[in-house]
Amino acid sequence: MWLTQPLYERSTRIFLGVLLLAMILVTLLHLAVPADHPLYVSAYTVNLFGKYLSYALLAVAVDLVWGYLGILSLGHGAFFALGGYVMGMYLMRQIGDRGVYGHPELPDFMVFLNWDALPWYWLGSDSFLFTALMVMLVPGVLAFAFGYLAFRSRVTGVYLSIMTQALTFALMLAFYRNEMGFGGSDGMTNFRDILGFDLRTDETRLALFLISGVALAVGYVICRALVNSKLGRVCIASRDAEARTRFLGYRVERVQLSVFVVSAMLAGVAGALYVPQVGIINPSEFAPLFSIEIVLWVALGGRATLYGAVIGALLVNYAKTYFTGVMPDAWLFALGGLFVLVTVFLPKGIAGLLKQRKQAKEKEEEVPA
Amino acid sequence: MKLLKEMANRDRVFEFLVPQQSPVDVRHGPILYLEDVSVSFDGFQAINKLNLTIDDGELRCIIGPNGAGKTTMMDIITGKTRPDAGSVWFGSRHNLLEKSEPEIASLGIGRKFQKPTVFEALTVFQNLELARATNKSLLPTLLEQMNGDIRAQIEEVLELIGLKELHRQEAGILSHGQKQWLEIGMLLMQRPRLLLVDEPVAGMTEQEMERTAELLTGLAGKQSVVVVEHDMGFVRSIARQVTVLHQGSVLAEGSMDEVSNNPKVIEVYLGEEA
Amino acid sequence: QDPIRVGVLHSLSGTMAISETVLKDTIEMLVEQQNAQGGLLGRELEAVVVDPASNWPLFAERARELLDQHEVDVVFGNWTSVSRKAVLPVFEELNGLLFYPVQYEGEESSKNVFYTGAAPNQQAIPAVNYLHEQVGIERWVLAGTDYVYPRTTNRILASYLQEEFGVAEDDIMINYTPFGHSDWQNIVAEIRRFGSQGKKTAVVSTINGDANVPFYRELGNQGIDAADIPVVAFSVGEQELSGIDTGPLVGHLAAWNYFMSVDTDANYDFIDAWIDYTGDEEAVTNDPMEAHYIGFNMWKEAVRKAGTTDVDEVRDAIYGVTVPNLTGGYAVMMPNHHITKPVLIGEIQNNGQFDVVWETPGTVAGDAWSDFLPGSRDLVSDWRAPMSCGNYNVKTGRCGGSRAAEEAAEALGE
Amino acid sequence: MLKINQLNQYYGQSHTLRDLSLEAPKGRCTCIMGRNGVGKTTLMKAIMGEVAIKDGSVLYQGETELTRKRVEDRSRMGIGYVPQGRQIFPLLTVEDNLRTGLAARSDGQKKIPERIYELFPVLKEMRHRRGGDLSGGQQQQLAIGRALVLEPRLLILDEPGEGIQPNIVQQIGEVIRQLIEEDQLTVLLVEQKLPFARKFADRFVIMDRGKNLAEGEIAELSDELIKQYLTV
Amino acid sequence: MKPLLACLLLFLTWLPSLSIAEEDVRAGALLEALDVRSFADKGEAISELAISEDPRTRYWLNALLDGSLQRTHEGRFVVVLNNRGRSWPVEDALTQEDLGEISRRELNRISINNSLRNQIRSLIAVADLYSEDLSLRRASAERLVGEVDEALAEFLAEHIEQETDRRVQQRLSLALAIYQLEQGELDAVAELHGSLNTDARIALSRAAAQEENPLLAQEAQAALSAIEQRLKMNRTAETLYFGLSMGSVLVLAAIGLAITFGVMGVINMAHGELIMLGAYTTWAMQQLLPGQPGLALLLSIPAGFMVSGLVGIAMERGVIQFLKGRPLETLLATFGISLMLQQLVRTVISPQNRTVVTPEWMSGSLVVNDALSLTLNRLYIMAFALLVFMALIYILRRTRLGLEVRAVTQNRAMARSMGIKATRVDMMTFGLGSGVAGLAGVALSQLTNVGPNLGQAYIIDSFMVVVFGGVGNLWGTLVAGMSLGIINQVIEPWAGAVVAKILVLVFIILFIQKRPRGLFPQKGRAAGD
């Protein structure tokens, strides 16, 4: 089947292997090593890794549309945030009557706004299955509506990029409004448990970390299968010569739309995994700058490689954590400098560097032969 | 060399040259029918009441001065440009003005562009693969698997266009002439009912021109071919029926000899010496 | 001996750096001063600074890092409400201690947070009292940035104005703008029209941060004078004014619990120390800095009293701790984790300072739950045993939601 | 006028020009021929500095080592270039396209020489149209016109007749001859079409796989040579 | 308003002065009376002071007004000359002798509040009616509208005759008419008919609402509806003005980007920071030329252009030139640069906002009529935006540089083959776009915060404007900026600022569906591929 096809491919195997190994290692180091041992991985770190992994999935989603379809989405944060909000609503409902006002059904911010019933769009948010569905559907539907309009009228290039930016910006402003019923600027926080498991225990954290890893693996394989298929080549074709692809008989806008929707859904899943791990979702995830940052991860890691996106996301976020800790006053210099240096010296990102290495090695092997 | 000999053997019928079953209805006349087509750009009348019919299986050469509207005419047929007035029919069933580019392409109209356009980031092989006539809607495209049949088809064309050695190269690095060939190859893979070929031999050597001429004449009969070219030698070698366009409408039509002796054509196009 | 670690959780980059960096400096200064006096419990103090970069999820991550990795004994930090909400679960889970220095919307009382800034009843309510009683305001514009603090404050104020002063609904205009709003032409024009109906009008501004400069500029340019329509602001302090040319703003008001211009020796000492610390003769002090000053001293006293930095013991010791504030009075830590504060109304002067024109006779105790909101009217907060609850409903006699209450119930059950 | 010595050029790993040497004498038209992909365009680009060369030299006017000159300066030294694929500026008007050539003129002239419009009347007609809107052949004429604006001493033409109607191709040929005869212009021409080459060139060079395999006066271009090198 | 007249009398009758010693004792007592806690008592004391016959009254009132009248701990009255820093230079309030610097700890301000400030201003205004200075008289007449009491009315009725300036006369009779209307005089309605003055309108609506005099009520009502009609028109004009001025800010912010992004194709995320640098240049200029904010502002125009332009050139040389043909990568690199520039400003200058003073000639508004006044700063900015725009159009359309820029961006290799020095052109173009961003910064410093976040606030809007107008088309940028400004300001009154912003964004998204290449797309074949 086309979906399993990437599993026979070397790069995918390496990727999955490394990911699996890392997950096992972290789990072992967390569970089996005593806390005072230098190799011990604390719950804090596990949590951090879990967050990175959900970012990595997001980056893969962006790479799918940017790298292969040529659509520079400056609004993928919107899909991520929507997935996050759907999950946030579920988590909010799980609080039940343990909120500060003790209302059995309404979240605190609604009690505070004097609402007496849940708005219709909150219906079903107490069911996990429904939530799991909506996590993909909501971003998917938005991506479909937006993409349908945009691709049908052949909005391309920077126009499309800026429109995605406008989309996420508009959503941000809208979610900041208290009347929207999503908690306004404070968003949702103070979550208690998920599926009955207490979110504040180390075990749940570890589980979330592992689930994020699995989600990343699955998402990666799906994307890989997609880009390896003929459809993937059509994507590249339409990226480079859209009109020509049409003259071959491909309905480019449908290709774009479907891949865009898949990518948005993946972003939604990433958001849903992210929220329980960081414990808050608020409109700042819709901020255009965040969406730009995602693109930067991908560019830094290496565009149109998928694994590059993962590397980029992990690296930049780790760098951010590291720098804000050790040099709080100057970390922006370091991060900004990193971006500049990588673009100037590593045009194809880190993945490009790896490829070059590999090729150089192959060359060396060839020469004596 | 071997291939060339084979090519020379005109009896041979290439598998991929067999036209695809197509819903185009040509029982009642021509395969392509343009009537009173006009288009203007910012007030400039590029096509002016153009009438043109192409019969099924015909090979038609279209010549005419630079800017006469030849490429624009092809743009109209393939749906890239919408005319201001007139009608364009494909067979007697399909009104091309109502269709989008992909629809027109899947009806069986293939086109080679004046400036060669290939997918530069894909390999030569993949370029041909994408062009191959097959169901091009979403799911089949996603699920299609490479198999021996397809590969054989592609390799055949690869050999024909002389790019076998380069088939794993990205198309972006090809030279101008190689891109021309690749585009012809893509056209062949498409197996269209009607081929629109815009200046196929620009940048080719004499011998390559001959090869192209053979290829095109070989196609005619089963498929309809419309060729635009400025190289008179080439046109002469393939032409049966020639149409001369001038300032957006037909100036003359007839056999090559008739046309090349037409004083008006000589004046605006051929010049004394040709 | 190990130093006592004091966590500092203020954004040093991003949009909030503008307000928060001085607070980081304040804590560093206080730590330095304390060390100069021989530390605390015979141990050195050490400030651990991290940068949450104005990013709310990062606040939670950083908080966890401070408590989990750096094992700090206390944290001073946060500015925005949302950042506080983001770190709250972390502090409750890891049983940390957070001193929050900014005026806020109330409606919260956590076992692990001490609110040293003003609750709405320590700022908003006295301010409108002043305007109504002393200035004779009859018509009100409640203008704010669209987020929780202004929304809450305005809701409280609207119901307070209607209930207490019988202001008609028509005489209240509520207006919200996005963060960083910069084009105020229309709104100011509207305010001008609203204010020119013959009744004395005032604007109660909960406009936040960067939006203030263009707002005041537009006021000045459209010729709205403090004498015609005074603006009383709850988020504009000396820090914000230092970025504005205050010439046209003279006479507009602000309500705080501290002004740099307050004429006390303690204040002058603090200012001088601050100027020396920053090396900037023009450096200004403001209300949240005073809140940190009070919070730091309270924590210090509590640690002394408890003889340890253990969170639970410090918490138990801190109730009732009284330290001098900078305006000539005393601040007491209440069992609801809020403190007592005087409320001052100041008029803007042309040198970017405020001149106090009115103050509450004594200090006001902070109220976690507003008396003017239907949902929270019945809630009280008292973290001392045996109640030990942040949101005890006096009507139902139950302690809602909080984790501590659950624990208490469990403990009782066993 | 132009002397190329042992030129080597690589695209990444692939060796495109191999020890290529050739000469374009002053006041004559040298025609380079060869199959597709043998490196003709690459050679032209190497002369113009658009591709980097590995080693070898390109001597201009007997003394100037072109490889050491910046790209911009080459046109200022009197080299006009008509690239393959036209390369006009699509969003500039025809007039502006022509005006770009004025930059390289040493006499600081600000006006487009009338001569260009006389040669290609169509350009005058379409003066205010965007270059990109023109038909293929019109663009080709524009590209040649643009190169002539700078009144070159050496003119490099890469398949100039491509896509141009026959009578204009003739005309272009005649113009080139005229310039050669009147102004002692040197021309380096890439051309596949034998009749054209035979008619307008003085010398020929046959290239294959990046090498110069044969050269001589155009009269010496025998059918044998053609068969040997130009047949696929 | 008794004191008003009293004060007036004082200024009229210039009494021979008493002996110095006597005078000082009296004056001391007058000032002493001011130093009381209660503002009511202070008000009394001010009236006392006003009717005292001391020639220094005006000096004291002014000092009181701007808060510089203070008292030392020893009880001496002083006037503070400069109130920044820890010690302040002062002079004696009675003798005006220089007392050197006194620590601020030693000083207590005689504070006033808004109502006292009002009182003092009115006192001064009445006195100003006699000033030689026409502008003072006009301002004073302006102030008196709506403040007339019985005593003043009588006086004014006489005074109008003596006044020579028509504007002052008109204002005074308006002021008088309002008073008369309040007294129930029917004639006054005619005088107020059609007046857009707020106090007049209030007086009319009061008159219309009262019931004792039905005839008056009726007349007043009629006058009022005429006024409403005119007000509506003025409001429309006002909204239009707001829209245009917001539009010109958008245009100004975006126009530099229209060059670096629109023409050169560099997705310049650091554009906002270049704007910020321009704004900081204005601040620095004002620091260099203290006391001359206007001159400093004018000088900042070339300076801001240079600073941002040079930084832009450095960016181009240092980074962007290596990214030729990789436009998307420029997003990455310039984003990095933008982070660094922001932090640079934070560490080198300060994370806090800086004060940029608005020069006298730029503050306030141009009064068209009582209901419509155009804020001067925005008027200037509008003109400035147009000027910058015209200059750019000229450069790009009419100069050699413009041609070369366009040639290089469309086909770099070919342009170089044509002898165009592409490197230099790139540098100049990017410098030009950046410099223009700097100009925008200079202008914005007059409207908004000058702080490290300034750029962030404008970057998204700028991209929106450029794209909406059609990339690569300067006219498009102009029209797009202006229309977005107007749309926003038209929606805002009924939808609120937040929703207006959202609606504008939605509008842009939908609009682009209709015209996928902006308002003024590049047309023709070439644009297609």
Ligand SMILES: Nc1ncnc2c1ncn2[C@@H]1O[C@H](COP(=O)(O)OP(=O)(O)OP(=O)(O)O)[C@@H](O)[C@H]1O
């Ligand atoms: N989008 C457009 N905008 C303006 N003019 C156009 C446009 N498309 C074509 N034209 C004009 O229409 C005329 C016909 O162009 P077309 O490309 O069809 O010519 P052609 O016959 O193919 O010429 P050639 O043999 O040189 O390729 C030309 O003069 C061209 O300038």
Ligand SMILES: Nc1ncnc2c1ncn2[C@@H]1O[C@H](COP(=O)(O)OP(=O)(O)OP(=O)(O)O)[C@@H](O)[C@H]1O
């Ligand atoms: N950018 C490139 N990178 C790698 N290889 C290239 C590149 N450009 C051209 N080539 C290769 O170099 C060889 C020579 O190309 P060139 O364009 O010089 O051929 P040409 O002789 O001009 O052919 P034609 O007659 O088709 O124009 C070709 O095989 C081509 O594939």
Ligand SMILES: [Mg+2]
């Ligand atoms: Mg054509």
Ligand SMILES: [Mg+2]
């Ligand atoms: Mg070539």
